[in-house]
Amino acid sequence: MMSREYYARLPLHLDERAQNRAASAAANMLSAAGFTVDLDPGLGGPPQPGPFVPRPVPDAVGAVKDLTVRLHWEAGHHEAATLTDEAFGPAGVIVGLRNFAEEAAAWCARLGHVPGDELADRLTGVARDLAALAGRVEDVGSGIAAIGSSWDRLAPSPRSTAARTTSTTSTAAPAAEPPAGPAPPPADPPPRGRTR
Numbered sequence: 001m002m003s004r005e006y007y008a009r010l011p012l013h014l015d016e017r018a019q020n021r022a023a024s025a026a027a028n029m030l031s032a033a034g035f036t037v038d039l040d041p042g043l044g045g046p047p048q049p050g051p052f053v054p055r056p057v058p059d060a061v062g063a064v065k066d067l068t069v070r071l072h073w074e075a076g077h078h079e080a081a082t083l084t085d086e087a088f089g090p091a092g093v094i095v096g097l098r099n100f101a102e103e104a105a106a107w108c109a110r111l112g113h114v115p116g117d118e119l120a121d122r123l124t125g126v127a128r129d130l131a132a133l134a135g136r137v138e139d140v141g142s143g144i145a146a147i148g149s150s151w152d153r154l155a156p157s158p159r160s161t162a163a164r165t166t167s168t169t170s171t172a173a174p175a176a177e178p179p180a181g182p183a184p185p186p187a188d189p190p191p192r193g194r195t196r
Helices: 016-032 060-073 077-088 093-109 114-137 140-150 158-168
Strands: none
Touching: 060 077, 060 093, 077 093, 077 140, 093 114
16 A cells, blocks of 8 residues: 655745744644654654653542542541542542543644544533532532531431331321211112012
8 A cells, every 4th residue: 555645845935944943843743643754853853752651640430439438338427528528629529520621622622633623622511511510519518517517316307207108117098087967868769669
């Protein structure tokens, strides 16, 4: 299979130094976009990429799972308030996800081509949705703390009481009381005339 080669010409009015800078910048952008670029080494083209070795990243999913387990098994009101603040508060997980989506959108936009722009638009929408979500849940931690200080532990929740009553007991419906007043006439009156 034959590869296609593309050439670009620079404006003729540029001096040699400006031409070299423009060619080097174009080579860097094309390389970043995934194209193979052959450039004279004297122009200071893009460095040869080495193998990508990712830096260790904290286990974000594991951290959220840990918050969930701690909330389920160990949390009193104050700890539950602290844990939900770590997830939903102003410096919590949702705000961190929003910041990450915004940075990923900016990175995609810097690619300078249509697929990058489309991804940037999607990620910007995700960041906007996360910001709206963060606004709806940012005060959950303080709400839990307020419940902890004002809640009567002996008063049952209507929701849990209703669920317990319907699932554990079955009572017969009370008998209807007879209506007050004269008795209604029988449904079928006795026949008149001859009877056998």
